[in-house]
Amino acid sequence: MTTANSGNILLVEDEENLHDTLKLNLELEGYSVTSAFDGNKALKAVENEYFDLIIMDVMLPELDGISATERIRIQNIETPILILSAKNTTQDKVTGLKKGADDYLTKPFDLEELLLRVYKLIEKNKKLQDKESISDSFIFGDNQIFFNAQQATTWDGKTIELSKKETMLLKLLFENKNEVVPREKILQVVWGYNVFPATRTIDNFILNFRKYFEKDSRNPSYFHSVRGVGYKFTDN
Secondary structure, eight states: OOSOOOOEEEEEOOOHHHHHHHHHHHHHTTOEEEEESSHHHHHHHHHHBOOSEEEEESSOSSSOHHHHHHHHHHTTOOOOEEEEESOOSHHHHHHHHHTTOSEEEESSOOHHHHHHHHHHHHHHHHHHHOOOOOOSEEEETTEEEETTTTEEEOTTSOEEEOOHHHHHHHHHHHHTTTSOEEHHHHIIIIIOOSBOOOTHHHHHHHHHHHHHHOSSTTSOSSEEEETTTEEEEOOO
């Protein structure tokens, strides 16, 4: 492995020596590591911070790793989860995968194997999230966006200037047309935040887009908020 890796990892492991060993080696590989020592703290962490990968032990105090994994998936958080467990039967592995884990590694494990699995999961997730980029301009209805110029022509013939973040958010929504884009992904891609501010930050941008591009901003055709999940652009 090299030290050129990047990614934000949540390490959920309550056994101190193993936790410290994993954290040290992950950081030596170039990853940023956040620690949690029980399932409940893991849930709080994913609500407030973006992670590229979660490494989840099964035998945790308060809330076990399988239950924590299931709750994370119920919240529509798609971050890859690598389960670590001393339970090595086929049924244990099947249960972990059914509850939402992406990979399952039994203890004791080889450190190089774990680091390789971490690398593969993060890279696979990045490829899944990287949609095919759209061109310099985008037309929807009677509106047209010019990304490089940070300008738009609206349905009523006006030419408006767009901020850099407005342009980035529009492009992200267009690239994921007809799909809900989670709030945490928007804040990570557009704002570059790990720790997220209030949801209102994005809401204000969506309200502006409706004013710019919707003929009836109170009954939007293009820009939608999906309560508790994220935001969506539709153009049917």
